[in-house]
Amino acid sequence: MRPLQTKLLVSLTLFTMLFTACKKDDIPQPGKPLPSPVVNPVPVPNPNPSETSFTIKLKTVITIGSIVYDSIPAVLTLSSWDSSGTEHKKVLNMNAGANSISLLKKHVKFSFRVNQWSLSDELTLTKDEIKEGETYVLGGAKAAKRLIKEEEYLFAAGAYQPSSKSFYTYNADGSLQQIDFYQKKPQSQELKKYNVDKFIYTAGKLDKIQRYDDKGAAVSYTGFSYNAANKIENMEQKGYGQETYAYVEYNGGMQPSINIDYLYNNGQAMSYTMNFVGGNKVKETAMSSTGGSEGGTFGYDLNINPYVHMNWPDIFLSKSSKNNMISQQKGYAGGFPVAEPYKFEYTYDADGYPVELVKSYKSYTTGEHLYKTKTVYTY
Numbered sequence: 001m002r003p004l005q006t007k008l009l010v011s012l013t014l015f016t017m018l019f020t021a022c023k024k025d026d027i028p029q030p031g032k033p034l035p036s037p038v039v040n041p042v043p044v045p046n047p048n049p050s051e052t053s054f055t056i057k058l059k060t061v062i063t064i065g066s067i068v069y070d071s072i073p074a075v076l077t078l079s080s081w082d083s084s085g086t087e088h089k090k091v092l093n094m095n096a097g098a099n100s101i102s103l104l105k106k107h108v109k110f111s112f113r114v115n116q117w118s119l120s121d122e123l124t125l126t127k128d129e130i131k132e133g134e135t136y137v138l139g140g141a142k143a144a145k146r147l148i149k150e151e152e153y154l155f156a157a158g159a160y161q162p163s164s165k166s167f168y169t170y171n172a173d174g175s176l177q178q179i180d181f182y183q184k185k186p187q188s189q190e191l192k193k194y195n196v197d198k199f200i201y202t203a204g205k206l207d208k209i210q211r212y213d214d215k216g217a218a219v220s221y222t223g224f225s226y227n228a229a230n231k232i233e234n235m236e237q238k239g240y241g242q243e244t245y246a247y248v249e250y251n252g253g254m255q256p257s258i259n260i261d262y263l264y265n266n267g268q269a270m271s272y273t274m275n276f277v278g279g280n281k282v283k284e285t286a287m288s289s290t291g292g293s294e295g296g297t298f299g300y301d302l303n304i305n306p307y308v309h310m311n312w313p314d315i316f317l318s319k320s321s322k323n324n325m326i327s328q329q330k331g332y333a334g335g336f337p338v339a340e341p342y343k344f345e346y347t348y349d350a351d352g353y354p355v356e357l358v359k360s361y362k363s364y365t366t367g368e369h370l371y372k373t374k375t376v377y378t379y
Contacts, residue, residue: 053105057098057135060114064352065144065309067322071096071278072302072352074116074138080107096302098135103127114138117304117352144309145353146170149378160374162191168310175201176310195219205230206311211239222315237315244315258317272316279322292334299327304352306377324354336364339371353379 060074076092080103088107092099094114103110110130113122119140148168153160162184169178176199182191193214200208211220220239227233235246243265251257255275262270268289275283278300286294300323307319326344343360360372 051105053102054132055100055102056130056132058094058101058112058114059098059135059137060094060116060139061137062117062119062139063141064117064304067144067279067308069302069304069322072116074114076101077111077113077115079111079113080104081109082107103130112136112138118350143174144304145306145351145379146174147306147310147377147379151376151378153374153376155372155374163373165191175199175206176312206313222313224313232313232317235313235315246315248317258320260317262315274317274320276320281321288334290334292332294330294332296328296330298325300324301326301346303346303348303354306353306379324357332364338364340364343372349379353377 058076059070060072061068061070062072063069073096074094076094076099077089078092078101079087079089081087083106092101101112105127107127109124109126111122111124113120116139119142121138121140123136123138146168149165150168151165152163154163155161164181164183166182167180168176169180171177178199179197180193181195181197183194185192185194195214196212196216198210198212199206200210205226206224208221208223210218213219220237222235222237224232225234229250231248231250233248235244235248237244237246245263247261249259249261251259255277257276258274260272262272264270270286270288272286273284274281280300281298282300283297284295298321300321303324305319305322305324308322310319312319324344324346326346328341330340339361341359342362343358345358345360346354347356349355355377357375357377358372359375361370362368363370
């Protein structure tokens with residue numbers, strides 16, 4: 001067979017095989033439309049959240065005694081009702097400060113209940129009464145708890161050993177009347193009374209804290225006078241052969257500060273400044289006339305410091321922070337302590353007060369852990 005005839009025969013054979021392999025339905029027929037291609041359905045986008053919900057802000061503010069706590073977490077129970085009267089409820093953990101809360105526009109009534117520190121406050125509003133973007137405040141107020149006993153233990157020989165304790169007595173109006181201090185002495189297994197502080201008031205203001213020894217003899221005192229705003233302006237402390245005079249200045253602004261100038265009976269002087277944020281001392285700087293200096297920064301939790309509610313000032317106004325210290329970083333020039341605290345571990349009651357503090361100490365020079373103490377608070 002000639003080459004051309006061979007090529008024609010192969011081509012005809014392939015065409016016959018392809019044609020017979022096709023189904024009749026696969027071949028377009030006259031007058032029959034071609035099948036439409038399969039197209040995946042386009043998903044319907046979710047509605048714009050702004051079209052189905054709106055946002056408000058909620059903030060928890062609780063007044064304890066005369067001090068306002070406006071940066072605290074809380075538990076929010078949010079209830080809402082739709083047009084059929086069906087209730088919808090959920091529980092949210094609110095952070096400190098203002099929290100954004102999303103509400104459904106199709107619901108007609110809302111209830112907000114906040115719980116914190118054994119206080120509960122509730123607000124119920126219809127949708128028409130709520131203003132979008134508004135900040136709503138929930139919380140309450142109650143009297144400060146009184147600290148009546150404080151016990152300190154030193155961890156030694158694998159167990160906590162009693163090292164000191166204090167008992168607090170109050171007047172009928174809630175002001176401090178007396179503090180009895182007990183301490184462990186080497187010659188005794190039990191804690192022995194070693195000091196008593198008595199608080200003396202004039203016209204409702206703390207005038208003097210008089211200290212007595214375990215024999216009842218007056219050994220020292222700290223006196224106070226006040227400015228027109230009823231804040232401590234002058235302090236004097238005398239006892240044990242030393243005299244200290246202090247003048248206090250207060251500065252407002254975004255970061256309030258307190259500056260205290262000290263003059264000692266040996267002719268030396270010191271300037272001390274405390275800076276506050278949110279009611280807590282976050283920074284301190286001290287400079288003495290002899291060239292020594294000290295400074296530090298401090299961190300706090302969000303719970304209640306019992307000392308700030310006791311009107312118990314000292315020469316350094318050290319009980320001025322409304323929350324509890326949980327960290328510190330300090331530096332010294334001209335001298336430094338043997339030990340300094342580096343860890344603060346609190347246990348709190350349902351009212352937000354500390355019931356136990358474990359404090360760990362380290363060497364300032366080496367950073368090595370030295371010892372730890374435990375303080376137990378009773379109210």
